[in-house]
Amino acid sequence: MEAKYKFIFVARVSVRTAVMHAVLRLTGLASYSENDVDCPRLLQLLHFGEKLDSGNCGNTCDSCSKIKTLVEKDVTESTKQLVSFLQLDHSPLAFYFFDSLLDLSDILFSKTTTFVGVFNQRLG
Numbered sequence: 858m859e860a861k862y863k864f865i866f867v868a869r870v871s872v873r874t875a876v877m878h879a880v881l882r883l884t885g886l887a888s889y890s891e892n893d894v895d896c897p898r899l900l901q902l903l904h905f906g907e908k909l910d911s912g913n914c915g916n917t918c919d920s921c922s923k924i925k926t927l928v929e930k931d932v933t934e935s936t937k938q939l940v941s942f943l944q945l946d947h948s949p950l951a952f953y954f955f956d957s958l959l960d961l962s963d964i965l966f967s968k969t970t971t972f973v974g975v976f977n978q979r980l981g
Contacts, residue, residue, distance in 0.1 A: 896921050 889900060896914050914921045 893920055893923070 889897075892900065897918055897920060898914050902908065916922045
């Protein structure tokens with residue numbers, strides 16, 4: 858009887874591990890598809906263990922041709938606001954306002970202003 862329970866436990870652990878690896882692979886795929894900064898050729902070659910000098914792309918992909926238009930932005934103040942917001946007394950509820958971590962990344966990278974509105978609403 859005891860061996861049966863060990864088998865069930867091991868099976869559950871391996872299912873959880875498989876699910877965790879699947880989620881990590883899916884997250885990596887989503888990250889790759891949404892990445893508009895890094896050269897896709899470079900990312901693909903790195904994934905398969907090969908190396909490419911990023912200058913060898915020749916600016917033929919969208920990401921490399923956009924490099925000149927990127928603007929560096931200091932997000933220190935926004936990060937401080939986010940940390941103080943998450944440290945409020947109701948911090949476990951803080952992530953309730955964000956549908957997903959992708960929404961949070963959009964907020965941090967100024968694709969939306971939801972964070973500012975939520976932050977001001979919670980403090981005001």
